[in-house]
Amino acid sequence: MSTVHLIDHPLIQHKLTLIRDKTTGSKDFRDLVAEISTLMAYEVTRDLPLEDTEVETPMGVAPARVISGKKVGIIAVLRAGLGMVEGMLRLIPAAKVGHIGIYRDPETLKPIDYYCKLPKDVGERDLILVDPMLATGGSAACAIRFLKERGASSIKLVVLVAAPEGIEMVKESHPDVDIYTAAIDKCLNSHGYIVPGLGDAGDRLFGTK
Ligand code: PRP
Numbered sequence: 001m002s003t004v005h006l007i008d009h010p011l012i013q014h015k016l017t018l019i020r021d022k023t024t025g026s027k028d029f030r031d032l033v034a035e036i037s038t039l040m041a042y043e044v045t046r047d048l049p050l051e052d053t054e055v056e057t058p059m060g061v062a063p064a065r066v067i068s069g070k071k072v073g074i075i076a077v078l079r080a081g082l083g084m085v086e087g088m089l090r091l092i093p094a095a096k097v098g099h100i101g102i103y104r105d106p107e108t109l110k111p112i113d114y115y116c117k118l119p120k121d122v123g124e125r126d127l128i129l130v131d132p133m134l135a136t137g138g139s140a141a142c143a144i145r146f147l148k149e150r151g152a153s154s155i156k157l158v159v160l161v162a163a164p165e166g167i168e169m170v171k172e173s174h175p176d177v178d179i180y181t182a183a184i185d186k187c188l189n190s191h192g193y194i195v196p197g198l199g200d201a202g203d204r205l206f207g208t209k
C-alpha cells in the first residue's frame with residue numbers, strides 16, 4: 001500500500017502559507033513553488049542508496065560515500081508541474097526531465113491527455129512525478145499509468161496540496177506509488193477544487209486568470 005509522507009518541515013509550511021494567500025502574485029508564487037520544491041526534493045531523496053568510496057582531501061584520504069543505484073527522472077504534469085521542475089533540479093541537477101500534458105475536463109473533471117515526452121530510459125530510472133495539486137487524483141493516476149505503460153517501475157508522487165479524495169484514488173489505483181505532500185486539506189468543492197487549497201495552481205503560476 002502507498003505510504004503518504006506529510007512533509008511538515010517549518011520552512012515548507014511557512015512558504016506554503018504564503019502561496020495559499022490569495023494576495024500573493026504570480027512572481028512570488030512561482031519563486032515560492034520553486035523553493036518549496038527544492039525542500040521537497042531533499043525529503044523525497046532521503047532514501048537514495050549510498051555506496052562507500054574514498055576521497056583524497058588536502059590532508060589525506062577520507063572514507064566517503066556517494067549516491068549509487070538508479071538514475072533519477074523528474075516528470076512534470078503540465079502545466080502546473082512545470083513550476084516544480086527547476087526547484088527539484090537544483091538538488092538533483094543530473095536528473096533527466098519528462099513532460100506529460102494532462103488537463104481536467106471542467107465539466108466531467110476527467111483527465112484529458114494531450115502530450116507525452118519522456119527520457120527514453122524511463123524504465124531504468126527512479127521517477128519523481130511532480131504536480132502541485134492532487135485533487136480528485138484523476139490526473140496523477142493517469143500520469144502514473146502513462147509512465148508504467150512505458151516501463152516505469154519506481155515512481156514517487158510529489159505534490160504540494162492533496163485532497164483526501166486524490167490520496168485515496170492514487171492509493172487504490174497505484175498502491176506501489178508513495179505520495180509526498182506538504183498538506184492534506186479538508187475536501188473538494190463541487191467544481192473539484194481543493195478547499196481551502198490555493199486555487200488554480202496553473203493560473204496562479206502563469207498569471208492566466
Ligand atoms: C490541475 C493540477 C493537476 C490537476 C489536479 O491541472 O495541476 O494536474 O488539476 O486535479 P485532479 O487531481 O482532479 O486531476 P489543470 O487540469 O488545471 O491543468 P493545467 O495545469 O494545465 O491548468
Ligand code: URA
Pocket residue numbers: 080133135192193194195197198199200201202
Ligand atoms: N487543480 C488546481 O489547480 N487546484 C485545485 O484546487 C484543484 C485542481
